[in-house]
Amino acid sequence: MNPSATVHFCQNCGPLDFGPLREELTATGLADAVSIVERGCMNGCASPVSMAMQGPGRAIYFFNGVDPAADAEDIVATLHAYLAAPDGWIEDAQPCGRLRFCLVGRVPALSC
Template sequence: MTAILHLCATCRPGVETGPLRDALPEGVELRLHECLNACGKPVALSVQGRGTGYLFAGVDPVEDAADIAATARTYMAAPGGAIEDARPCGRLRFCLIGRLPAI
């Protein structure tokens, strides 16, 4: 499975994405996206693919780059993107604010 990460470009304009891009595994695309509507806990990030999707808030794209990459790897390895054990996701498991069912 491949994954698309949408990083809110409104939460922190001009946020440095280089360290995050460098940390991401092959098969993950990083896209900046205008407001993800999690303004109370910036920065927002979503992971999406051909299955379940997730929305995170309170993420630091630079400091959390390794945990974001681990989450992407865990997501791509999970059947249908449904992560059953979030421990490999590090701090991001505590930043989860929503899970979207697959359609």
């Protein structure tokens, strides 16, 4: 089974341009492994745009201050690190670029 992830964006922070992010996902071979979804308010209103990453058996990451178009390259780099990391727990965030400074929190994967 291929690793997969869902990237959630706060739809209340919009309108959002996902074109560059979808292009970057396709160019790096992640288009089939990653879903992009808009959700209701994610309670990060003080520093929009809110974004979360999650995947089956993986940690959940929550970011604020993300621009899905301007940060497309860093989002995809973070997704590569996320999908390559055991349980989604990224140990070295340097490849994540600017996103490492936007991280608000991470929650370990549930072990149910």
